[in-house]
Ligand SMILES: N[C@@H](CCSC[C@H]1O[C@@H](n2cnc3c(=O)[nH]cnc32)[C@H](O)[C@@H]1O)C(=O)O
């Protein structure tokens with residue numbers, strides 16, 4: 001057994017208290033052995049003047065969209081997707097997706113993110129990037145049937161299922177999968193009826209964009225005479241392993257349905273603000289005991305993958321939504337970005353405790369904007385950013401030490417992403 005001792009810092013405990021202490025990790029199993037007063041490890045990671053915390057979990061993203069950062073801004077979802085994003089995504093090759101996902105993975109590691117959920121196409125290329133980066137991920141192929149004939153639609157659903165079956169367990173078990181119909185309005189209901197039972201047989205969770213914009217909810221209600229999540233449940237969706245992205249526009253019955261079925265919600269506040277999609281009722285979801293995690297969504301609607309930004313936005317916009325400054329308090333926001341997201345994704349991480357996965361970030365507190373230290377949970381929610389992360393550890397392995405990423409060649413990843421992004425824009429013209 002090889003052990004790693006993260007030493008000399010303060011530790012964020014699962015109950016959101018902070019204590020001086022160390023963390024001992026078994027690098028072979030990738031699990032936490034002890035927290036607090038721990039025996040010496042074979043190797044050490046210096047956390048002096050630092051806060052040892054669970055790695056952040058980005059529960060909904062499209063990593064490879066890092067290639068499209070700044071490509072199309074200032075539009076609402078539907079025209080942004082149809083006029084800008086889908087046309088350029090149509091010219092992307094698997095090597096572009098690999099390069100974009102590597103860029104997103106690099107950015108994630110630099111910001112203390114250790115696990116994520118990714119929906120995209122050319123998923124094996126995404127898995128390559130995740131494997132090399134050393135991250136943990138739940139991945140899936142986003143299935144779209146609008147604009148396709150029945151054969152093409154079925155083929156895309158088949159691919160979603162194949163990817164979910166074949167990629168499960170990749171990267172030494174750090175990669176798991178989900179079946180991912182893109183959204184309730186971009187996939188056909190009859191196809192859902194055929195494929196949801198197949199996904200259940202394959203024993204994979206189902207992840208879908210839902211109730212993101214009013215422009216999506218209203219036509220669905222008009223056409224089917226029921227709320228989107230009632231429609232989703234009618235097609236076999238919503239279960240304790242399933243999770244929806246956004247949930248921006250939910251009525252009380254839908255919140256109840258999420259709670260009853262144990263379905264998780266991934267709140268993406270920055271994307272919801274940027275696309276002017278709306279403000280999710282996060283405090284109401286938490287009050288109803290719905291499991292809520294946080295996601296950045298893709299870098300083209302955010303425009304970064306820093307989950308610290310997301311948890312600050314969640315706290316801020318949660319107060320606006322509830323018209324109550326005590327709503328979505330600092331601890332609730334930090335919890336959503338760690339344990340909440342991990343629970344939504346079904347990962348045994350997001351908490352620093354014995355037996356949990358050793359997915360850890362060390363935040364450097366030695367800076368003006370994190371002084372004085374009245375309350376470190378407050379700092380995590382309102383003052384820190386990904387740039388403050390000193391070390392990132394996933395599955396017991398050090399991915400970034402003293403801000404140097406060890407698993408990826410940062411310069412090469414950035415150069416390749418830059419040139420592939422430029423070439424893709426040329427081809428899309
Ligand atoms: N098989 C599909 C790809 C689906 S991947 C998932 C898709 O979600 C898109 N996407 C990114 N952000 C959002 C969002 O906020 N709402 C809905 N879709 C999004 C993203 O651009 C990508 O096309 C195809 O061939 O077009």
Ligand SMILES: [Zn+2]
Nearest residue numbers: 209245297298
């Ligand atoms: Zn999305």
